[in-house]
Amino acid sequence: MSTTTLFTPDIVVTMDDVQSVLTDTAVLVRGGTIEAVGPRAELETAHPGAERVDLPGRLLMPGLINAHHHSGMLRGTAEHLPVWEWLRVHIDPMHRVLRPEEAEAAAWLCYAEGLLSGTTTVVDMWRFMDGAARAASALGNRLVSVNYVGEHPDFDYFDTLDDNERMLRDWAGAANGRIMPWVGLEHPSYADAAGQRRAIAMARDYGTGIYTHCSESELEIADFRDRYGARPMFALEELGFFDVPHAMIAHAVWLDEAEIDLIAARGVGVSHNPVSNMKLASGMAPIAEMIAAGVAVGLGTDGEKENNNLDMFEEMKVASLLGKLRTMDAAAMDSWQVLRMATRGGAAAIGRAAELGAIAPGRKADLVAVRTGTPRMTPLLPAGAHANVHHNLVHAVRGSDVDMTVVDGRIVVRDGRLVHADLDELIERVRLLVPGLFARRAEWIAAQDDLTGLFHR
Ligand SMILES: [Zn+2]
16 A cells, blocks of 8 residues: 655645645645645644654745756856857757766756755756766656757768667556657658658657757748748647657747737647746747637756756746736736746646646645745735735745655755665765866867857758
């Protein structure tokens, strides 16, 4: 019989359909699933044998879903550059020299950073994904594993569709379903026509999702017009990218109204990545319009090189602020809407709307405890005319205010520390690998006659 655990925080932010904020409430978890959310005294009496996790001075909320991320170890080393320049001079040369042990070390550290700041599910587009899956299995997070695939002579230094297919075969459903391998393409144009067809067929054959970056930069509009004679979302539709069990797009900054209607009708998920979009000066995504049209929109940090941290609380704040500035409307992107994006919206965007993103019976027990006895949470009013729990969570709290993270019913961060790994060791491993990676990249760049010709799109 699976163990039963009773979590008793001061406040439960359920993210249910009516945004219930509950006090005197306990959450009963059996195995990896939430069995009951109800009056504390009642559940205590009914389940005297349950293991107790008392959480005084804590608020319990659903684990955050980071809908767009790349593991990596370039943090702060490629700044102040427009997106194409940044890709050509820093990122692509890194991909040409990256080794599996470096990719794995980066994944361990990035998932650790995520778990410590309340992220329970991460969509990671990265390389050599066996290592990433090993990291997630051990650390305890959920992972939507998306290979960074280039299936084109110009992009033959990325993972291949063969690598991606191995992930689908070897890891689907591993770690009690926490590892979810999808098909990835760095960008639709990183595959030739045969590669695009095979990627789509693979997602269909394995009954899984397909994920790509698209419409991040305005330049892509002209590029798609030249290649396909259509705006990006219509080109993807034409190519068959949406004829799969689930399709998801990172960024979607430059969509027009007809494209928004199209992806809403086709159930395509979107990751909104406001920090990355601001930092790389990509633009302001029409998020309010997408949500109004019924698009499942999640929130993502993008990678350590685009952000430069993986703090989903910070991402929520920026999503709120950018949404307000974009429309010059202080009421735009309200706090509940932003919290939904980081929880249920992300769950829907990855096609897991029924399982993740809320504290409710039948959902997976992915939970985060946030400390409330802090300046950032004071005053804290769960109800009444000045109720501010949601505003505090979006605009005041930081990831470092999380001190317990539960995934699939297992506590993986306790008292602000990883349960299954030593953070200092993960940091040290990356620190030791960075000089070699940077030296090989510099060597590769020095051997090129002309970097400008390197990046064909
Ligand atoms: Zn990205």
